[in-house]
Amino acid sequence: MSKHVKIGIDLGGTRIKLGLVDAKGKVLLRREKDTPSRQGRSVIIDTIVDNIEAAIRDSGLRKKDISGIGIGVPGPVDSRRGIIHYFPNIKGWNNVPLKAILERRLRMKVNLDNDVNAMALAEHTFGAGKGTENLVCLTLGTGVGGGIIINGRIYRGSTMLAGEIGHIPINEKGPRCNCRGIACLERYIGNRYILERARKSLGRNITLEHLSGLARKGNKKANAIWIDVGKKLAVALTGVVNLLNPDMIVIGGGVSKAGDLILGPLRKELRARPMKDQARRVRVVRAKLGGDAGIIGASLL
Amino acid sequence: MSKHVKIGIDLGGTRIKLGLVDAKGKVLLRREKDTPSRQGRSVIIDTIVDNIEAAIRDSGLRKKDISGIGIGVPGPVDSRRGIIHYFPNIKGWNNVPLKAILERRLRMKVNLDNDVNAMALAEHTFGAGKGTENLVCLTLGTGVGGGIIINGRIYRGSTMLAGEIGHIPINEKGPRCNCRGIACLERYIGNRYILERARKSLGRNITLEHLSGLARKGNKKANAIWIDVGKKLAVALTGVVNLLNPDMIVIGGGVSKAGDLILGPLRKELRARPMKDQARRVRVVRAKLGGDAGIIGASLL
Known part of the structure; x- marks a missing residue:
């Protein structure tokens, strides 16, 4: 696998999707889980962390071979500071500094944005809007x-x-x-x-x-x-x-x-x-x- | 007068306004004329040219002391190429390369945009939107x-x-x-x-x-x-x-x-x-x- 690999996560109200994505937008490896929405925020965060670590293990790469993690989330965020304002459809996510939380736990660089911005970026870079x-x-x-x-x-x-x-x-x-x-x-x-x-x-x-x-x-x-x-x-x-x-x-x-x-x-x-x-x-x-x-x-x- | 002086022209359906403007947005000198809308395009262009030249004379500056001319016009333009698409309220202005015409006649640098963009720029730089x-x-x-x-x-x-x-x-x-x-x-x-x-x-x-x-x-x-x-x-x-x-x-x-x-x-x-x-x-x-x-x-x- 190339070294220009990143992890992209699509956090949805029902499913968490994760992929290792190369510089050409090709998804090299996928994982998908139910979002444990009812079990509260910390269980969701654990699920995200576990899946990132599992994906890295499965890929045979080391953390330092992965140049970053991005997460698209279902609600408004301050993408500069990496703080979630709230999720309209998942409780318990008011003003959560998810970027900081994940960076501390994973010791990797993490960026956040809302899911539609992530989609727009993907379609613009590799999809219909190229x-x-x-x-x-x-x-x-x-x-x-x-x-x-x-x-x-x-x-x-x-x-x-x-x-x-x-x-x-x-x-x-x-x-x-x-x-x-x-x-x-x-x-x-x-x-x-x-x-x-x-x-x-x-x-x-x-x-x-x-x-x-x-x-x-x-x-x-x-x-x-x-x-x-x-x-x-x-x-x-x-x-x-x-x-x-x-x-x-x-x-x-x-x-x-x-x-x-x-x-x-x-x-x-x-x-x-x-x-x-x-x-x-x-x-x-x-x-x-x-x-x-x-x-x-x-x-x- | 400072050397960072520009000429701004507001071409309207009824009036042509012209000003020498300094780098702080101060209008140093004003001229204003009726727009000869009914007399056709070339008379309007002559009026613009005459007024620019008169303003420069009145100011005591030489052309090379004026760092540029900008014109805001009442209709859609291609501001990159300096071409007027048309004016909704003045006849005879379909696809007119006004920038090229004025640059040739004045031997000075000219830029065009529509009047609302000019206003937005002014309010943003020096006005309510600073x-x-x-x-x-x-x-x-x-x-x-x-x-x-x-x-x-x-x-x-x-x-x-x-x-x-x-x-x-x-x-x-x-x-x-x-x-x-x-x-x-x-x-x-x-x-x-x-x-x-x-x-x-x-x-x-x-x-x-x-x-x-x-x-x-x-x-x-x-x-x-x-x-x-x-x-x-x-x-x-x-x-x-x-x-x-x-x-x-x-x-x-x-x-x-x-x-x-x-x-x-x-x-x-x-x-x-x-x-x-x-x-x-x-x-x-x-x-x-x-x-x-x-x-x-x-x-x-």
Whole structure:
């Protein structure tokens, strides 16, 4: 194995993924565990440490052969100081200096960022966004996350909280969001809201996979839901395109598995609704690195 | 006069303003003329050249004592190549290489940018935004223009068209905008739309100054219009604040003379509607350099 190997960790609400990643973004070795979310913070940290040490053992490398560890986490962080502000979906992580904790235990260099920034970095460096200068990355899932690459680098904002595309309002008035905002994009197209709408429209509980399947088989009600998801996404992204004039929008996350059911109407709207020259420039593509984006991106932090 | 003197020109639809500006942003000498908009492009260019030469004569300096000329123009430009794409409000300026034309005629170095970028640069360097890192600048007038400073520098986007805050949609559905978009911010709070609304509400023609006067005297209909302008602005800016997590929003332009009639409701909404930490960070202030922002900013190009 080359010496330019890093460890990338994708800490999620349900799974911890870890990879040894080389300088070309190739994942040389993988480990994956359930996140022991209910057992509290220290058990999660132990799990991370154990898995890093196990991965190093498995690789046959020594610690000094690994040039760094990056961790993408599911919530806002101060990436400069390596402190987690909080996790919306895992309790007990308020103001945790995870970088310092891990560096002390592992005696290796550790960097943190939020998972969407890690994904944006991975897609920009090795994935769909290779060669672009200004890139906006979205993850469609429980929430709608965003990462922004500006002039080839992650843009973090003044308090490292930039990129909240899910909380762009798409109406003056509308339903209240968990974030306290009104009519946020996420409040319409977050996972659970799509499912809620499907339940009302179809009269029964249904998974997103099933909803996609129905739409592909020609079910008009199912298709109408996906079209509307694409259109609502387009309203928020019209603002982003007119504001940031990016080269590309990369779309990933679980909900994006609906693929062209969403991307079709989204692309159509994004050709028609933003200003002409901005619309002509921007390409809308699916993320390319799939489940590996998190660990590859983390290894680049 | 110091040798670090530059010429800044603010080319507007109605007036051409010119200033000799020193390294501290002080305007040492001013000239101002009507823009001969109806007489065509070459007359406008002649007017610019004549005024530059007259200003240099008046200053007692020689051309070689002036370290550069910057021009802020009322429309989209390719600032790298110095080419004007077009002016929305002056005919005959499609794809004009103004930088090359002026450099040939003046034998001096010339730089171009759009007027809102020039204003953002001025406010960031010498005005309300001094010391900020990430800044969003708005001009409220006939149109709603925007300039973005990111990490201390103008952010131009992939085809130099970034910053179109006026064309962020604030509703999924709504009136069509001149830009072809739907429910753009500008379509609600551009100059003429405010006046149209005032006419309908008050039953007569009225100026913006008069509308402000009425609101200050307690006229509820007039005040309701300004409150709504502030709220609509807040919807678009909530998206900007959640997306870019800026330090500051600077507001200038003719319509902003309504001052607290707009800023009051705007600030109130921007404390309540964006995500908490982003809302806590951002300050909303009026532009400080007033009519000089254009020439000062242009001198910095």
